[in-house]
Amino acid sequence: MQKSLIVILVVVIIVVAGVAAAWQLTQVPSAEARNIKIGLVAGGQLAEGQDMDRAAKLAVKEINDAGGVYVAEWHTSVEIELVSIDTVDDSNSKSVGPVTQAVEESQVDLLIGGYTSSGTLANQKVAIDNRVPYIITGASSSLVTRRGPQANYGGLPEGSELRIDDAEGMSYMFHYCTTTADYSATVVKFFAEEMKPLLETTYGFNASRNLKLAILYRNDPFGQGVVADSKAIIDAENLPIDVVIERSYPTTATNFQTDLTAIKEADPDAVYVVDFIANTAEIIREGQADVGLNTVYIAVECCEDPAFYTLLGEYGSDQLLESKFAPYAGPPYYLESIATYVTNYQEEYNTLPGMMGADTYDAFYIAADAIERAGTLDKAAVRAAIESCALDQMLIITETGKIQFSTGTDYHEIAPVTFIEQLVWNEDVNECRSVIVYPATAEGVGTLKQASFALPTGYEPGSP
Amino acid sequence: MITSGLIQALLWGVASGCIYILLATGLNIIFGVMKLVNFAHGQLLMIGAYIAFTVTTALGLNAYLAILVAMGAVALIGVGLERFTFRKVLGTDKLNEIFVSLGLIYVFENAAALLWGNTTRQISSPLQGLQLSIGQIAISYDRLSSILIVVVILVALFLLLKKTKIGLAMRATSQKISASMLMGVNTEKVYMYTFALGAALAGAAGALYGIIFNFNPTIGALPTIKAFAIIIIGGLGSIPGAVVGGLLYGIAENTAVYFLGGVWQDAIAFALLIIVLVIRPTGIFGEKGE
Numbered sequence: 199m200q201k202s203l204i205v206i207l208v209v210v211i212i213v214v215a216g217v218a219a220a221w222q223l224t225q226v227p228s229a230e231a232r233n234i235k236i237g238l239v240a241g242g243q244l245a246e247g248q249d250m251d252r253a254a255k256l257a258v259k260e261i262n263d264a265g266g267v268y269v270a271e272w273h274t275s276v277e278i279e280l281v282s283i284d285t286v287d288d289s290n291s292k293s294v295g296p297v298t299q300a301v302e303e304s305q306v307d308l309l310i311g312g313y314t315s316s317g318t319l320a321n322q323k324v325a326i327d328n329r330v331p332y333i334i335t336g337a338s339s340s341l342v343t344r345r346g347p348q349a350n351y352g353g354l355p356e357g358s359e360l361r362i363d364d365a366e367g368m369s370y371m372f373h374y375c376t377t378t379a380d381y382s383a384t385v386v387k388f389f390a391e392e393m394k395p396l397l398e399t400t401y402g403f404n405a406s407r408n409l410k411l412a413i414l415y416r417n418d419p420f421g422q423g424v425v426a427d428s429k430a431i432i433d434a435e436n437l438p439i440d441v442v443i444e445r446s447y448p449t450t451a452t453n454f455q456t457d458l459t460a461i462k463e464a465d466p467d468a469v470y471v472v473d474f475i476a477n478t479a480e481i482i483r484e485g486q487a488d489v490g491l492n493t494v495y496i497a498v499e500c501c502e503d504p505a506f507y508t509l510l511g512e513y514g515s516d517q518l519l520e521s522k523f524a525p526y527a528g529p530p531y532y533l534e535s536i537a538t539y540v541t542n543y544q545e546e547y548n549t550l551p552g553m554m555g556a557d558t559y560d561a562f563y564i565a566a567d568a569i570e571r572a573g574t575l576d577k578a579a580v581r582a583a584i585e586s587c588a589l590d591q592m593l594i595i596t597e598t599g600k601i602q603f604s605t606g607t608d609y610h611e612i613a614p615v616t617f618i619e620q621l622v623w624n625e626d627v628n629e630c631r632s633v634i635v636y637p638a639t640a641e642g643v644g645t646l647k648q649a650s651f652a653l654p655t656g657y658e659p660g661s662p
Numbered sequence: 663m664i665t666s667g668l669i670q671a672l673l674w675g676v677a678s679g680c681i682y683i684l685l686a687t688g689l690n691i692i693f694g695v696m697k698l699v700n701f702a703h704g705q706l707l708m709i710g711a712y713i714a715f716t717v718t719t720a721l722g723l724n725a726y727l728a729i730l731v732a733m734g735a736v737a738l739i740g741v742g743l744e745r746f747t748f749r750k751v752l753g754t755d756k757l758n759e760i761f762v763s764l765g766l767i768y769v770f771e772n773a774a775a776l777l778w779g780n781t782t783r784q785i786s787s788p789l790q791g792l793q794l795s796i797g798q799i800a801i802s803y804d805r806l807s808s809i810l811i812v813v814v815i816l817v818a819l820f821l822l823l824k825k826t827k828i829g830l831a832m833r834a835t836s837q838k839i840s841a842s843m844l845m846g847v848n849t850e851k852v853y854m855y856t857f858a859l860g861a862a863l864a865g866a867a868g869a870l871y872g873i874i875f876n877f878n879p880t881i882g883a884l885p886t887i888k889a890f891a892i893i894i895i896g897g898l899g900s901i902p903g904a905v906v907g908g909l910l911y912g913i914a915e916n917t918a919v920y921f922l923g924g925v926w927q928d929a930i931a932f933a934l935l936i937i938v939l940v941i942r943p944t945g946i947f948g949e950k951g952e
Contacts, residue, residue: 243780243880287880417925447924450884452875455674456919463667476782476876487791489670490800505781509876512791 227274234267234575236565237281237300238558239311239321241288245475245505246313246554250335252547253555254280254310257562260542267566270573278566281306285317293317297324306330307575310561313500313554314474315339315420319360326367331581333372333564335557338500339419340377340611343368349609370581372603373611374561374594378423381499381520383431384616386411388518388636389468390437392618392651393494397467400653403662408440410660412461412493414454414481415472417446424472424498442466442660454481458489465660468494475501479509486513492658494518499616502526503552507621507629514630515623516654522594522616523556526632532643535592556593563592564601585610591642599642615640620651666798671920672913677805679912680812681867681874685885686892686904687819688863694836694899695856698748701763704886705770706861710736710868711877712778715785725787725873726807732869733862740861744854752853767882774879785872808870815866816905819859823901828855836899891931895938897948906946910934 238254241247258278261267266275283300285293293314300306301324309325309332312318318337325332334342341360344352346368351361362368394409413428415421425444432439443464445457458481461469469485471478478497485491496518497506507514507526523536531537539559543551568583569575589601596602597613604611617640619632635651689703713735714728723731747766751758789803823829834842835852843849871877871885892911896903911931918930938946 243775243878245781248780445923447919448928451924451927452881452884453674453678454924456671456916457924459667459670459674460920463665476878479782480876487793488800488802488805490793490795509782509784511786 228272231269231272231274231276233277233279234269234308234569235279235281235304235306236562237283237297237304237306237309237311239283239285239293239297239300239309239313239318240558241286241293241313241317242282242284243287244313245503246336246500246552247285247288249503249552249555250311250313250558251282252543253551253559254562256543256546257559261562261566267569269569269575271575278562283309283311285313285321288312288314288317290316290320293321294324297321301325301328301330307569307577308565308580309333310558310565311335312337312342314418315342315423316418318342319345319419322371323362325370326362326364329367329370329577329581331370331372331565331568331577331584333374333561333584335374335561336500336554337373337420338376338378338381338498339423340373340379340608341419341423343371343373343610344608346371346609348605349607368609369585370577371610372584374564374601375557375612376499376522376614376616377427377611378420379427379431380614381522381616382424382427384618384636385470385496385498385520386428386431386437386439387435388520388618388651389439392636393468394438396651396653397659401659401662403659407662408438409468410442410464410466411439412442412464412466412469413444413472414457414461414469415444415446416449416451416474416477418449421446421472424470428470451477452480453484455484455488458485458491461485462489462491466493467660468496470496472498475503475506476509479506479513482510482517483513492654492656494654494657496520496618499523499553503554504550505552507631510621510630512623512630514621516652516657517621517630518635518651519619519621519632520616521553521619521632522614523553524617524619524632524634525550525552525556526630527619527634527648532634532640532646533591533593533595539593560592560594560601564589595640595643597641615643617646618651620649668917668920670799671916673799673801674805675913675916676909677801677809677912678916679908679910680809681870682885682888682892682911683905683908684812684815684863684867684870686889686896686908687816687901688860688867689889690893690896690899690901690904691832691863692857692860693893694901695832696748696752696853698752698759699763700748700766700860701760701886702766702770702882703860703864703889704882704884705767705774706736706740706864706882707868707871707885708774708877708879708882709739709770710865711785711872711881712774712783712868713865714869714872715783715877716778718785725785725869726811728785729811729866729869732865734865736865736868737858737862740857740859740864741854743861744857748857749850749853771879771882778879780878782876782878783872784876785869787873804873808874811866811870815863816901819863819901822859828852832856832859888931891935894945895935897945900945900947903945903947 240250262277266277268275312334313336315337347365499521502521572579572583595615618636621630624631633649638647710732714732792803892907896907914934915931
């Protein structure tokens with residue numbers, strides 16, 4: 199009996215050891231394992247592009263230092279290799295070639311970035327044709343994911359050159375950014391809910407008087423999108439706002455006094471400026487210094503960058519900025535992750551981060567998470583994994599507290615929360631800093647508002 | 663109906679035209695004497711802006727005094743350019759001259775990006791925020807100063823060309839190089855002074871540009887195109903033409919913006935160019951053979 203037991207025990211041990219050895223053999227890192235190549239599409243000539251580059255390097259460093267990304271197919275963790283795709287100024291002519299080179303020659307596994315709407319709409323075709331997942335962190339035009347069949351071509355008319363019929367190719371596009379509709383909604387609702395009542399109490403305006411809004415915008419898909427979306431939201435929600443004048447200018451314009459003079463003649467209560475950092479700062483400065491248009495200016499979130507605050511100087515005092523990431527509105531910050539990111543970014547680069555970098559930083563973690571869940575670098579599998587992302591929000595607040603890409607008509611977009619900041623002059627740093635003035639709260643954050651909106655010193659409203 | 667807004671727009675046209683007048687005048691001087699078209703002239707404006715920015719931020723120099731430093735520094739750069747690049751190709755195929763200047767565009771832009779970075783900058787002015795208002799019309803002191811400075815520079819240029827030996831030599835060389843050589847004019851020195859003078863004007867334009875607008879390494883292209891349009895309108899080689907052309911261009915541009923919106927500014931300005939060329943192909947003050 200005892201002998202039988204010993205024999206059985208030995209056999210069991212041998213079998214278990216054999217199974218363990220066999221299993222161990224299958225977990226040996228594959229010889230095919232290699233670094234994950236992620237291409238960062240950013241304009242190196244732009245302050246925003248430089249911010250994206252710094253944020254990308256920070257994210258890659260953190261992910262790699264933490265052990266890299268586990269790829270189940272290879273039974274090992276691998277590092278991310280950042281492939282820089284410099285689109286210079288992200289214009290149409292300069293944004294396609296570098297992306298083509300990265301996809302065809304460098305054979306990147308995934309793309310992250312894109313800044314201008316026009317440049318991204320041009321270069322994304324390369325990713326679409328080659329079935330490369332592209333997490334677009336800029337380009338506020340919703341067309342970057344809605345120009346295909348899944349979103350009914352974003353309302354583009356039949357025959358439009360912007361329409362893309364390749365549904366499968368479009369499924370590789372993801373928009374981790376606010377759209378012109380997202381932040382236009384926040385801007386016009388702020389004017390309706392906060393500024394209009396303040397004008398009434400301050401100047402005794404009749405409640406039936408609509409707020410007079412002027413829109414000054416660059417003449418490209420970005421600017422046109424903002425104007426169209428703002429007006430659509432005003433109409434759809436019957437907001438008490440009149441767009442008294444809209445003026446556009448070519449993207450090459452460098453001075454805006456004449457447009458601002460025409461706007462001054464229209465007598466608005468506020469001016470909505472739709473452009474990037476340099477031109478927006480120039481407009482706000484010229485408006486006050488040259489034209490004497492002493493109104494409230496509101497800039498869009500792509501201006502949330504150290505360069506904007508520097509260029510604005512004192513002209514930024516009391517002006518407004520729509521944003522979704524506020525490194526200047528703290529500490530304390532409304533999200534702990536922001537404090538950590540700002541600290542790490544400052545330690546690494548000795549400057550504060552901008553908004554574009556925040557989107558980019560999150561996107562690298564989204565990519566890493568997707569690859570881990572896919573277990574492979576097969577692009578179709580990674581695409582599917584990005585689509586099923588359910589990470590907790592990171593630097594960008596979302597309506598659900600999660601990073602999730604929709605599959606409805608707002609195809610492959612997230613649901614970000616945007617807010618309005620008011621800039622306040624800080625003598626210690628000789629620049630403006632910001633406080634959040636609207637909305638009061640946000641899901642997953644709680645209280646967001648840090649101060650009440652106040653009309654600028656020397657503010658001149660439109661006529662009663 | 664003449665509204666205050668229209669008058670204001672005309673005033674902006676004059677103010678913005680002044681900077682381009684300086685740039686175009688420099689271009690015209692170089693062309694007039696050396697028969698050389700320098701496509702990198704706008705990059706000299708950009709360098710001027712950066713030099714002025716550097717001396718105001720690093721040395722705390724007044725922005726308006728920095729204009730003199732920018733003029734001197736860019737003039738020296740101009741001497742170097744003439745001596746070591748254009749002199750080698752002057753008189754050879756015109757294409758050589760064109761390609762040298764086109765190549766210099768990229769050299770200057772990349773050098774500026776390397777030295778100063780790509781970040782957009784602006785020169786801080788002691789007159790910042792100050793404005794002269796007359797009724798509904800207002801103009802910042804910076805813009806007013808730019809108009810006055812341009813007038814002073816143009817008067818000084820006039821005196822240099824009319825009352826000095828080097829000015830006489832430059833005018834002689836521009837009229838007939840062979841004859842001026844026979845009269846003992848050292849044309850190589852004249853070319854050097856001419857290029858330095860043209861570059862100095864570009865440097866002054868750059869310093870003023872940097873006070874009024876923000877700038878980065880790539881801003882040189884658009885002013886160059888406008889300067890060329892202005893000298894074609896005014897007449898190649900004609901300094902009065904550059905002045906009148908610059909004013910007309912600035913006024914046309916801003917009037918177009920006022921009435922039609924910013925998207926029309928370039929179309930209207932170049933329509934003016936076409937109209938002038940159709941009516942007078944040599945430009946307003948141009949001479950046949952240029």
